[in-house]
Amino acid sequence: MATHVSGVGALIEPQDNLSYVRGSTENPLSEAPVGQFLRDIAARFPDRPAVVFREQGIRWTWKEFAEEIDVLASGLLALGIVKGDRVGIWSPNRVEWLLTQFATARIGAVLVNINPAYRLAELEYALNKVSCKAIVAAERFKSSMYLEMLQELAPELATHNPGDLHAARLPDLRCVIRMCDTETPGMLTFSEVIEQGRATLDVAKLDAIGATLSCHEPINIQFTSGTTGNPKGATLTHSNVVNNARYIAMAMRLTEQDGLCIPVPLYHCFGMVLAVLACVSVGANMVFPGEGFDPAATLAAVAEEQCTALHGVPTMFIAELDHPSFGSSDLSRLRTGIMAGSPCPIETMKKVVSRMHLNEITIAYGMTETSPVSFQSSTADPLDKRTTTVGRIQPHLEVKIVDPLGNIVPVGETGELCTKGYSVMQGYWGDEAKTRESIVDGWMHTGDLATLDAEGYCNIVGRLKDMLIRGGENIYPREIEEFLFRHPKIQSVQVFGVPDAKYGEEVCAWIVLRSGEQATAEEIQQFCQGQIAHYKVPKYIRFVDELPMTVTGKVQKFVMREQMISELRIQEDKTA
Numbered sequence: 001m002a003t004h005v006s007g008v009g010a011l012i013e014p015q016d017n018l019s020y021v022r023g024s025t026e027n028p029l030s031e032a033p034v035g036q037f038l039r040d041i042a043a044r045f046p047d048r049p050a051v052v053f054r055e056q057g058i059r060w061t062w063k064e065f066a067e068e069i070d071v072l073a074s075g076l077l078a079l080g081i082v083k084g085d086r087v088g089i090w091s092p093n094r095v096e097w098l099l100t101q102f103a104t105a106r107i108g109a110v111l112v113n114i115n116p117a118y119r120l121a122e123l124e125y126a127l128n129k130v131s132c133k134a135i136v137a138a139e140r141f142k143s144s145m146y147l148e149m150l151q152e153l154a155p156e157l158a159t160h161n162p163g164d165l166h167a168a169r170l171p172d173l174r175c176v177i178r179m180c181d182t183e184t185p186g187m188l189t190f191s192e193v194i195e196q197g198r199a200t201l202d203v204a205k206l207d208a209i210g211a212t213l214s215c216h217e218p219i220n221i222q223f224t225s226g227t228t229g230n231p232k233g234a235t236l237t238h239s240n241v242v243n244n245a246r247y248i249a250m251a252m253r254l255t256e257q258d259g260l261c262i263p264v265p266l267y268h269c270f271g272m273v274l275a276v277l278a279c280v281s282v283g284a285n286m287v288f289p290g291e292g293f294d295p296a297a298t299l300a301a302v303a304e305e306q307c308t309a310l311h312g313v314p315t316m317f318i319a320e321l322d323h324p325s326f327g328s329s330d331l332s333r334l335r336t337g338i339m340a341g342s343p344c345p346i347e348t349m350k351k352v353v354s355r356m357h358l359n360e361i362t363i364a365y366g367m368t369e370t371s372p373v374s375f376q377s378s379t380a381d382p383l384d385k386r387t388t389t390v391g392r393i394q395p396h397l398e399v400k401i402v403d404p405l406g407n408i409v410p411v412g413e414t415g416e417l418c419t420k421g422y423s424v425m426q427g428y429w430g431d432e433a434k435t436r437e438s439i440v441d442g443w444m445h446t447g448d449l450a451t452l453d454a455e456g457y458c459n460i461v462g463r464l465k466d467m468l469i470r471g472g473e474n475i476y477p478r479e480i481e482e483f484l485f486r487h488p489k490i491q492s493v494q495v496f497g498v499p500d501a502k503y504g505e506e507v508c509a510w511i512v513l514r515s516g517e518q519a520t521a522e523e524i525q526q527f528c529q530g531q532i533a534h535y536k537v538p539k540y541i542r543f544v545d546e547l548p549m550t551v552t553g554k555v556q557k558f559v560m561r562e563q564m565i566s567e568l569r570i571q572e573d574k575t576a
Contacts (some may be wrong), residue, residue, distance in 0.1 A: 012392055012456045018408045019401035019415065019452040023393040029422055030246060033213040033238040038280050039143075041065035045256050045283040047215035052287045053095045054301055058365035060281065072103035073206055075197030079163055079175055079188075081134060083108030083209065086221065088127060088135035089147055089267070090114035091514040092291035096179050096190050098276065100136050102470045105238070106206055106547040108213045112221045112233075114265040116141050117550065123232070124153055127132065127170055130221055130233055130429050134175040136190065139182070141291060147184060147515065148178055150542040157186030165213045192385050215239040221429055222269060222368050233429035244423050245277030249284075251362055252309065252336045256283035260309040260337070263289050263298045263316060264553075269372040270341050274364060275311050284309070295319040308331050310358065313341035313553030315351050318492060322515065331356050335377060340364040341553050345492075347485045349387040365460055367446055369438065371423040374399060375458045395420035399458070400443070401450055412460055416475070417450040418443040449476065466557060468497025468505040473535050474506065477557075480536050488525055489517040494547055496557045497570075498564045509538040510547060510560050519543065540564065 011022040032040065042050075060068065074327030089100050104111045107230060110465035112130055114123065127135065137146045139358035153159055154167035155175075162177045165186060173532040176187040177387055184188065201475050215238040223231035254260070260279055279286045289301035293316055302310060312320070317339060321324060334357040339349060344363050352358050363386065366372035385391070400408050401415040409415040424444045427435035449462045456567055462476045469475070477495035484493045492512045497505035513519055521541035528537040548559040564570075 014411050014452055014454065014456060017411050019411055019413065020408050021393045021399050021452065021456045023395040023397045025419070026394055026395055027244050027247075027250070029239065029396055031215045031239070032219075032242060033108075033210065033215050033315050034219055034242060034277075035102065035107075035210050035213070037238075037242050037277075038069070038105075039066055041283045042125055048256055048287040049259070050279075050283075051095070051098065052285065052305060053093075053286065054297075054305075055290045056095055056379055058095045058544075059523070060071075068099055068489075069102045069106060070200075070203055070206055071194055071201060072099045072202045073106040073197070074546055075193035075195075076103055076109065076134075077107060077488065078196045078200050079134065079193065081107065081109050081175075083212070084110065086110045086130045087135045088110050088112040088114050088132045089567070090116065090123070090135060091117070091138035091179065092141040092265075093266050093271070093288050094138060094179060094291060096136060098286075101266070101272065106239075107209050107221055109219050110217075110221060111305055113223070113272070115223060115231075115263065115267060115550075116144065119144075120153060121151055123149060124169060125230055126223055126233070127173060129230075132170075133172060133173040134172065134177065134287045136177045136179070138179045139463075147178055147187070154186075156248060157184075160186050162186055162188045191575065207532070213238070215242065218426055222267075224368050234368045234432055235426040235429045236371055237426055240423055240425065241273050241277055242281075243396070243457070244366075244371040244394075245273050246281045247396075248274055248338070248364065248373055248376060249278040250283045251364075251378045251394075252338065253276070253379050254282050254284050254309065254336065255279060257308050258282075258284040258336070259305055259307045260286055260311065261289060261298060261302045261305070261307040262291045262311055263301075264311050264313065264341070265292075268341075268453070269366075269368050270311065270313070270338075273372060274338055276339065293319075295323040296325050299323060299331070301327055302334060303330040308333050308335045310337040310356070311336055312337070312360075313490065314339060314340060314344050314348050315469060315547075315549070317356075318348055321348075321351055321355060326555045334358050336360040336362065338362050338364050340366075340373075340375075344390075344439065345485045346482055353383065353387070354357045362386065363390045365458065366423075367444075367448070369425045370392055370419045371425065371442055372444075374419045374423065385455075385457050389459050391458065392456045393458075394423075399450055399452075409510070411454055412451055412452055414449050416464060417448045417460075419446060420444070466496065470497070470503045470505050470507065472536050474531075475505075475536055480507065480509070480532065480538070483532055484511070487524065489513050489519050491510070491515075491540070492540040492547060494555050494557060494560065495538065496561050498561060498568065506539045507536060508540040508542070508560075508564055510542050510544050511545060512547060540568070 010024040050065045051060040072445040156167045163387040220236045221233045289297040362377045364376040375390045377386040398420040434538040480495045500506040548556045
């Protein structure tokens with residue numbers, strides 16, 4: 001029998017044995033734009049800690065944070081940035097990123113998140129696709145020399161006045177704002193914009209602009225990392241991200257008493273929405289261990305800042321658990337957090353609960369185009385549901401799981417997950433055709449394969465493109481990965497298909513062993529014998545030191561597949 005929770009028309013558990021669920025509407029949607037969202041919380045908790053950037057020595061209360069945002073917002077206005085203008089941010093996790101996120105929102109400009117791993121062609125495409133008027137950029141991060149790349153794309157910087165750029169390859173870009181105080185020809189420093197903002201600060205003017213903003217207007221563009229073709233700019237509104245953050249925080253039971261350690265990148269929804277905006281929704285302290293992920297720095301931040309919550313992708317938690325300093329780090333105050341970003345291994349989740357004191361950790365599932373979270377486990381869910389599923393439907397959303405013809409599949413059967421509701425993006429910026437392909441009658445087609453159980457808990461079993469077919473048998477890599485994770489020598493594993501003349505595809509596994517361990521392909525195959533169906537046993541096994549990943553920790557299976565095709569000298573047959 002389906003469960004109807006309090007709220008209009010909520011259907012948390014499937015009815016009539018069909019894989020369809022509908023979230024509670026008991027807690028109404030907020031209509032606050034992002035700027036007002038932050039000012040409201042700063043007014044409630046002015047003196048509570050809000051922001052800690054350990055590497056930069058920044059510690060602000062909510063009052064101080066809100067004041068710094070207004071200063072930068074005034075500086076951007078002085079540069080001629082107005083409502084609707086696109087402003088790029090290209091940087092690792094720094095306080096300038098956070099200030100730019102909220103200062104642009106304060107005046108209705110659209111923040112454009114630039115992937116820190118982008119190189120020349122990707123940067124040029126992104127800036128021109130959305131007609132960026134300004135970009136705020138770090139000098140460098142790891143091997144990426146951001147300012148040098150901007151100078152290569154716009155050599156005119158050397159001769160044009162700061163704020164008045166006219167570049168042939170970046171025709172819409174007028175202003176480059178660099179972080180740090182070193183002067184660079186044609187660029188403004190972040191400090192100069194701040195100084196200009198202090199000199200022209202007019203809170204009444206900012207409030208007047210804020211009063212003109214609608215929660216349904218675009219506020220953020222995030223480029224999705226497809227495996228083929230150019231990235232698509234998912235366009236999100238104030239309502240998209242504000243409300244998603246609110247319901248995420250509720251599922252975590254986050255309050256103003258909590259401190260969240262944030263090692264995930266800000267440019268991604270995980271950092272910007274699941275972490276930052278979730279903290280803003282309740283007044284929790286945001287603690288940033290460093291510019292990029294480092295397991296030792298993360299463990300130190302949790303211990304020394306007395307964090308009660310921790311976010312991360314599975315590979316981050318694995319690195320923390322395996323780090324030499326893990327045993328000496330005081331993690332006793334940890335309670336909650338989120339593991340998301342890629343499929344969460346069940347064994348890893350169990351270790352995080354038992355060894356890191358994260359008894360209330362949740363798993364979240366979603367995609368950039370749905371702002372991002374559609375399903376999340378709650379702290380009240382039974383442990384087995386929190387370790388083996390991505391939880392239940394979030395408020396004010398609908399989800400159905402469909403077959404290739406669009407029919408809703410029975411409970412327990414695999415199909416494509418589709419999401420509908422407030423969280424669905426406005427569309428892909430400047431690409432109506434791609435938008436129409438992805439959003440059909442309000443339903444966002446995720447491309448993810450999933451199942452729903454009789455209680456409404458969702459399990460993600462793979463990607464439509466990840467599923468491989470061997471001799472007519474549908475094989476879901478996630479199932480094999482979960483099994484291989486049980487092997488005591490295996491730290492992480494990814495399974496994918498490679499072309500095969502006889503069966504169409506064969507199973508391949510890339511494995512990272514635990515430190516100091518050794519194994520053979522035969523040993524792993526023997527481990528599988530009699531435990532999983534013969535056609536699921538990997539034919540090809542490669543032991544590697546690390547897996548190819550995006551900056552957000554998403555494993556790039558297409559890279560592995562291409563390498564194996566090359567290594568095995570496989571001729572891939574074209575198919576319809």
